[in-house]
Amino acid sequence: MYDVIIIGAGIAGSYIASKLACQGLRVCVLEKNAQAGHKSSCTGIISRDCFELLSPDKSIIQWQARSAKIFSPSGKYIRVERETTQAYILDRLALDRQIAKQAQENSAEFHFSTFVSSIRKDAKSVHVQAADHSGPVSFESRLAVIASGFGTSFTKSLGLGQINDYAQGAQVEVIGKGIEEVEVYSGTDIAPGFFAWLAPAGTSRAKAGLLCRDNPGRYITVLLERLKKQGKIEAVSGDINYGTVPLKPLAKTYADRMIVVGDAAGQVKPTTGGGIYFGLLCAGIAAEAICDTIKNGNFSARKLSVYQKKWHNALRRELAIDYWAHRFYRKLNNQQIEHIFDIIERHGIHESLLASPDITFDWHSNVILDAIKHRSLEKSLAKLNSRLARRSDNTKRR
Numbered sequence: 532m533y534d535v536i537i538i539g540a541g542i543a544g545s546y547i548a549s550k551l552a553c554q555g556l557r558v559c560v561l562e563k564n565a566q567a568g569h570k571s572s573c574t575g576i577i578s579r580d581c582f583e584l585l586s587p588d589k590s591i592i593q594w595q596a597r598s599a600k601i602f603s604p605s606g607k608y609i610r611v612e613r614e615t616t617q618a619y620i621l622d623r624l625a626l627d628r629q630i631a632k633q634a635q636e637n638s639a640e641f642h643f644s645t646f647v648s649s650i651r652k653d654a655k656s657v658h659v660q661a662a663d664h665s666g667p668v669s670f671e672s673r674l675a676v677i678a679s680g681f682g683t684s685f686t687k688s689l690g691l692g693q694i695n696d697y698a699q700g701a702q703v704e705v706i707g708k709g710i711e712e713v714e715v716y717s718g719t720d721i722a723p724g725f726f727a728w729l730a731p732a733g734t735s736r737a738k739a740g741l742l743c744r745d746n747p748g749r750y751i752t753v754l755l756e757r758l759k760k761q762g763k764i765e766a767v768s769g770d771i772n773y774g775t776v777p778l779k780p781l782a783k784t785y786a787d788r789m790i791v792v793g794d795a796a797g798q799v800k801p802t803t804g805g806g807i808y809f810g811l812l813c814a815g816i817a818a819e820a821i822c823d824t825i826k827n828g829n830f831s832a833r834k835l836s837v838y839q840k841k842w843h844n845a846l847r848r849e850l851a852i853d854y855w856a857h858r859f860y861r862k863l864n865n866q867q868i869e870h871i872f873d874i875i876e877r878h879g880i881h882e883s884l885l886a887s888p889d890i891t892f893d894w895h896s897n898v899i900l901d902a903i904k905h906r907s908l909e910k911s912l913a914k915l916n917s918r919l920a921r922r923s924d925n926t927k928r929r
Contacts, residue, residue: 532557533640533672534825536648536659538685540631541568543793543810544678548641549634550818556825558633558639559670561661563646563679571808572700572774574730574738575623576685576713578892582619587626593732594620598711601881603872604718604865618713618892620730620738636789639679650675650685657788674788674821674830678814681777681794689786694797696778698725698804701747702740703771705729705755710737714763717868720753724861725804727754728738729763739764742804744861752909760875776804778857780850784842785835792817798842800895801850801857808893813842852896867915871908878907 535551537544540562552558577585577598596619598612604807635641642663649660659670687693716727727741727750739758743750751771758764780797784790792798798813799806820838824830863871875881880902884890890898903912 532559532656533670535674535676535821536561536670536672537561537656537676537678538650538659538683539677539679539793539795540627540641540643541563541678541680541793541800542627542630542807543814545627545630545634545639545715546814547676547792547818547821548639549630549637550815551821552637552639554822556822558634560634560639560641561645561659561670562641562643563648565644566628567631567643568624570772571623571627572702572740572772573623573634573805574740575621575626575701575807576618576703576730576805577621578618578808579616580891580893581811584808584811585626585630587621587629591622591625591629592623592732593736596620596731597704599713599715601715602717603869604720605869607872607876608714609876611871611881611885613885618734620713622732625858644685647679647685650677650689651685651792652786652788673825676767676817676821677789677791677795678793679795681797682794682800686781686791686795689789691781691783691791694779694781698742698776698778699745699747700740700742700774700776700804701751701771702738702774703751703755703767704732704769704870705737705739705758705764706766706768707737707758707776708735710735710763714753716741717872719865721757722750724756724857727751729758736768742776756874767818776806778848779854784839784907786833787832787835788830789819789832789833790821790838792800798846800893801854801924802895802899805893809846812845816841816845820850849896852899856895856899863915870911871915874908874911875902878905880905880908 534556535558537560540560548558548560595616597616600608602608645661645663647661651658657672657675710731714729720729722741722743725742777797778801784796793810798809834870
């Protein structure tokens, strides 16, 4: 009998395991892959705040970023820069393994190559059925955490629903010369509704990737060909990794003896698809709620609802504004994106936003609101929004 079983040894799952084990709880982590950090389509880019929260080994830092180029569909770009490091690009797989190792050092018990087939609850405990190399195996705990990533079937089977709005990502390591800052590319022919990137990852190495609604393999092939023609990359150095990113949070992230965290809960920024920092924040909130629940011996959904209340207080406004911005952007065609880009460049809106203390790597809502209220952009966006709304109405009538 464990105190807590955690399904998934990703960042959120291992982070909770470490927190709970430090409190003297008996924690078990079940991971279907042979190790933490199996594969990832994530760039591993995190903010200074996230870096300080994790305190990762310096050996896994691939780049320190303080500037970026943002390209319009036609190839024009805006360069944004600050004097100090704004983000760290890490070896994402090594980061996953490091956090899992820390949890193990804190006495959390990990079972790798263990595929969970079902989760069942009764009045006294949670029963988990799984299989490892030796065959079927059963686990039991007082409470369970689902941290198995987006698309898990457990949320639906346990009556918590599922997330139906998502993006697909693709990323691959590449070899190139002179890649010294992050580049972001827009355009419906590159990454419709989203964006693509080229992020430095060490000397002559980088990560090229994108988000889109579907056909990520097709679009990353086009991206890589374009980057080669531009002379930015010379070759692909690995396999393309694919992943799926939730764009909306799960409606309910708790139940009797149950909590959902990280990508499985949809705790991801809709603007960028980044989920590391928000997942960690929510994992910390979850750990506090679990410790309190076990201390009081009350494992009811009502008791565990405090977890959702607290993470909603921290993130709901941010996620709602980010999601609105994403939905607006994904309706734009290249000409409209170019028009907004020209206004921002002509009036130096990006420079005024950079000077604001509101702009941070992780929190985008205030920047979005400041941008749409800028007098040079406000009228244009209002007209564009009205035009898009009429187009949507006409489509519905047809």
